[in-house]
Amino acid sequence: MGTLFDFNASFDKFEAAITTMTEDLVRQVALALHRGILEKTPVKSGFARDNWQITFGAPASETRPIGDYSSDIALLTGPLDMKAKIFISNCCVYITSLEYGHSGQAPQGMVRVTIEEVKDAVGRIQAALQQHMRSS
Numbered sequence: 001m002g003t004l005f006d007f008n009a010s011f012d013k014f015e016a017a018i019t020t021m022t023e024d025l026v027r028q029v030a031l032a033l034h035r036g037i038l039e040k041t042p043v044k045s046g047f048a049r050d051n052w053q054i055t056f057g058a059p060a061s062e063t064r065p066i067g068d069y070s071s072d073i074a075l076l077t078g079p080l081d082m083k084a085k086i087f088i089s090n091c092c093v094y095i096t097s098l099e100y101g102h103s104g105q106a107p108q109g110m111v112r113v114t115i116e117e118v119k120d121a122v123g124r125i126q127a128a129l130q131q132h133m134r135s136s
Contacts, residue, residue: 021129022078029118030054030076030086036114037088042087042105044096051092056081059089 034054041049046066053060054072099109
């Protein structure tokens with residue numbers, strides 16, 4: 001028969017596993033959304049694509065120059081504050097026009113299409129994380 005100490009230790013282990021699994025699921029969904037939106041954003045100069053920004057707590061408030069912003073993804077590799085909202089935003093003045101078909105490169109948009117794709121994938125991501133947790 002287990003003791004209260006054994007129960008608490010088991011519960012703590014379970015709680016840590018659930019927390020890790022939840023953070024991993026949020027991280028994977030955010031990365032999938034960011035990747036999908038970025039890949040679908042039409043490119044003429046690169047300005048619109050380079051202005052997809054990952055932020056926590058509030059959306060981005062300014063555009064930035066064209067450059068390599070793959071470091072944005074690094075924001076999602078550390079511990080997540082599960083109380084802070086993750087934003088994937090773009091301050092480019094013509095991003096709404098691009099989303100609603102202004103470019104022949106993405107007539108269906110980027111964000112709406114990606115959201116639907118990721119919704120379909122969330123179940124698969126969750127199942128993979130659960131399998132990983134079982135094997136750990």
